[in-house]
Amino acid sequence: MPVEAHWAVGKVERAHAPLRRTYDILHHEIGHNTDEETILQMAVKALNDTAGPHGIVPTLLVFGTYPRINKDSPPSPDIVRRAEAIQKAMKMLQGIRAEVEINRAINTRNGPNIQKVLSLPIQSEVLVWRENKGWTGPYEIQGIDGYTVTVKMVNGPTQFRATHVKPYFREEPSQAEVDPDVVRPTLQQQPRRRGRPKKGQRPAVRRSPRVYVVYLSQKEKDHYDLAVKLRLDNVITAPGAPYEESDGIEIDSLINQGVFIFILYEPDKHDNIRIYSTRMVREIKNMSAKPYEKSRLVIQGYGDWEKEELLTQAPTIQRMSQRLLLALGPTLVRHYGCHGEIRDITQAYTQAVDQLTRTIIARLPKELESRYPKGTLLQVIKPLYGLAESGLYWYKTYSEHHKVDLGMKESTYDPCLLYTTEGPDTFGITAMQTDDTLSFATLPFSQKEEAELTKKGLRAKPKTVLQQGQGIDFNGGRIQLYDNSITFTQKGQVKQLQLVDADAHDAQQQYVSQRARGAYLASICQPEASYDLSSAAQVKQPEAKDIEALNVRLKWQIDNPDRGLTFIPLDLSRTKMYIFTDGSFANNADLSSQLGFVIVLAEETARTTTDFEIQGNIVHWSSTKCKRVTRSVLASELYGMTTGFDSGISLSTTLNQILRTLQAPRIPVVVCSDSRSLYECLVRLGTTDEKRLMIDIMSLRESYEKKEISEVRWIDGKDNPADALTKKTPNSALQQLVTSNTLRIRVEAYVERLGEKSN
Known part of the structure; x- marks a missing residue:
């Protein structure tokens, strides 16, 4: 049996020295009028609020936030002295942590520089x-x-x-340095490869000092074969070999735009910097109408270690912002004279206004080598495809065009969702997705956008207007207009889905890849599949039962390729935002809780004291594993409500600003939960013994008192659509809401806040 040595220090005993020093500081500062037990509690509090040697703050780990400070009344002098003493103790603890980190860094061995x-x-x-x-x-x-x-x-x-x-590093002496009298050593012949030479194999003849090794992806091979087939069928009649004309158009266009300049190789300047390679990426575009060949010059930026010091992540439209735009679309078309349109910018990255802040030198692509002297290189001046930071340069240019030239304003939570503020006559709302934009705009604003785009000199394809029965693709989905409604479905990704073969040698790899594809579809337009794929994402080593469960959901997605969302017009004067939340306590395999919520923008078509009926559009949903510790059913329900309310308040803030431009009333927020204990904690001032939950409950109560939450309703769990996002065998509420855009919900209790009777 192992016995601990007398000199060993355990994990708990390691904190004794900092705790003792903290206690001594507090006792010296306030010990004359404070008892020792209170000083010890303050020392423990200071220790919990300070990051330890591993960077973990115990208070944040348990509660997720610091307790809110009440600003209603000033603190007493005694509290001020205690706070100052705690601050001194925390500074001492921070010094101890810094000393530990410095010693750890000094004793750490540095690996080789690779x-x-x-x-x-x-x-x-x-x-x-x-x-x-x-x-x-x-x-x-x-x-x-x-x-x-x-x-x-x-x-x-x-x-x-x-x-x-x-x-x-090979030294190549000049001709003058070579002594003709010196006998050069004979190069030793390399041994022949093992095995018999292949039939017809002969020594390769090097025709050029540079050898091209181009690795084509399967997609590029398929596009090249398709180009050959379309040329044989006379569908593509461009002169020359496949992609020859498109290659020339791409190179000439980049030269005219000043994207790069030509320089000569100089050993003194270019030996100590990286010289990138370039290649042409080719594909067939516009397959649904008139196919044509398209080429794009790309910098091969793999292994670019400089990008670690650059900001490279360019924002793109969030899913819930895109669905909010589509949820308002039918209403804008029907009542405000707007129309939907898609704008596609050609060669977006190369049209960025700003120049690169670092020096990029690249080799000529083979399509250009014959046209320029030997040793010619490219010095890239403007952003080009393949560079990590190019997307950010383009985002800055296109975003400033919308905000400055068009007078649009960013939403409160998504910089890629923009809207006008001048009034309903010149209204426009736009979702930016790199070089594509989806907009709903009136005719005056659409004409203004066209004029400003031409004035700025940005090249773009003609707009694609959303018309009856004609689908347009945007951000992974297909948008179609039928009568007064808009449908949003996937645009073909379901063809990539396959059932996982449990007996295959790469079953685990298949499980991971098919799970990711299914989750992508679920995030676009299939909320019913979110829970199953969220549960599958928590499996690290899939077994036969896990593969079988995933195949059931994948089979449903394969059999329902047209399953998606439908958005209907709403009366904005009667519209409310409903947030349905749910939490399933210890429902996952690791006994963690599953949280889910659904946000619906809907009208209340009927209401009694026992139930109400809504008709509207799903805007957002989520099914995630709770990362915080849940010790009760109330905790899981509360965490589900806080996550749903955080997303809902972000949407409602932007939505109300848009409605102000449309001269429409504000939209109230209604929170619905099937937890009685949570309902009583919010509206009947119920209490809980778990201190970690008090902060979230007080925050929700404060939002309820400020009328950021208009109503809180306790609903029947059988009618809660969020139930399908937390359980394997849920009710049919979410399925009914997606299918018909209507749902009848039974109410257990609610509060009428405008002087009406409570139930």
Whole structure:
């Protein structure tokens, strides 16, 4: 039986020294008028509110936030002295933590610097470390994948860790430095590869000092074969070989825009910087109408270590913002004379106004080498496809165009959702998705947008207007207008779904890939599938039962490719935002809780004291695993309500600003839950013994008192649509709401806040 040594320090005892020092400081400051038990509690409080050596703050870990400070009345002098003493103690604890981190950093061994190896271009010469022979070579690099380098060896491609590879620098003396009397050593012939040579194999003749190795993806191969087939069928009649004309158009366009300039190679300037490679990406566009070939020059920016120091993430439209736009679309078309339209910018990245802040040197693509002298390089001036930061440059240009030139305003939570503020006559609301925009606008604003786009000099394709029976694609979905409603479905991703073969050797890889594809479809327009795919995402080592459960949901998605959302027109004077929330306590395999909510923008078509009926559009939903510790059913229900209300209040704030422009009334927020204990905590001032829940309850009560929450209703659990986002065998409320856009809900209790009777 192991026995602890007398000098060992346990995990709990490690905190004794900081706690003792904190206690001594507090006792010295306020010990003359405070008892020792209170001082000890204050010391523990200071320790819990300070980050430890591992960066963890216990208070934030348990409660998720710091307690809110009441500003209604000033603190007493005694409380001020206590707060100052706690601050002194916390500064001391921060000093202890800094000392621990410094000692840890000093004692940490630094690994080898492998950035130079990972940034080497393909076909660079390197030396490799062999255990018996040391550094051998030189050999050529064939590829780099993460920290693995593929090297062309005598017996074929071999993979090495980046720590076992180093660059090889070859000295090439000039002709004047070579002594003709010195006998040059005879190069030793490399041993022949093992095995019998293939039939018809002969030594390769090097026709050029540079060898092109282009790895085409399966998609590019399919597009090339399709181009050949369309040319044989006379569908594409462009002169020359496949993609020859489109390659020339792309290169000439970039030259005219000043995206890059030509420079000559200079060893003094260019030997110590990375020279990127370039390639042409080719595909067939507009398959549904008139196909044509399209080429795009791309910088091969793999292994770009400089991007770690740059801001590279450009914002894109959020899913709930896109659905909010579609939920308002039928109303804007019917009552405000708007129409839906898609705008597609051509060569978006290259039209960015700002120039790159770093120097990018690239080799010529093979399509240009014959037109320029040997040693010509490209110095990229403006953003180009393949560079990590190009998307951000374009976002800045296009966003400023909407805000400055068109006078639009960003939403409170999504910078890619913009709307006008001048009035209903020149109204427009736009969702930005990189180079595509989806807008609902009146005719005057649409004409203004066209004029400002031409004035700014941005090149774009003609607008695609949303018309009856004709679908348009945007951000992974297909939008269609039927009568007065808009349907939103997937645009073909369901064809990639396949059932997982449990007996296959790569069953786990199939499970991960098909799970991700199904979850992508669920996030677009299939809320019924969210819970099953969220549960599947929590499985790390799938077993036969897990694969079977996932296949059931994938089979449903494959059999229902047209399953999606329908958006109907609403009367904005009667519309409310309903937030249905639910939490399932310890429902997951690891005994964690599942949280879910559904946000619906709907009219209340009928209401009695026992039930009410709504008709409207689903705007947002979520089914996620709770990351906080839940010790009761009330905790899971409360956390589900807080997550749903956070999303709902963000939507309602932006929505009310849009309605102000349309001269429509504000939309009230109604929160619905099937938990009686949570309902009583909010509207009847019920209490709980769990201190960790008090902060969230007080925040919801404050929002209820400020009328950010107009009503709180306790509904029947059998009619709660959020039930389908937390349970494997739910009720049919969500399915009915998606199918018919209507739902009748039974009410257990509610509060009428405008002087009416409560039930």
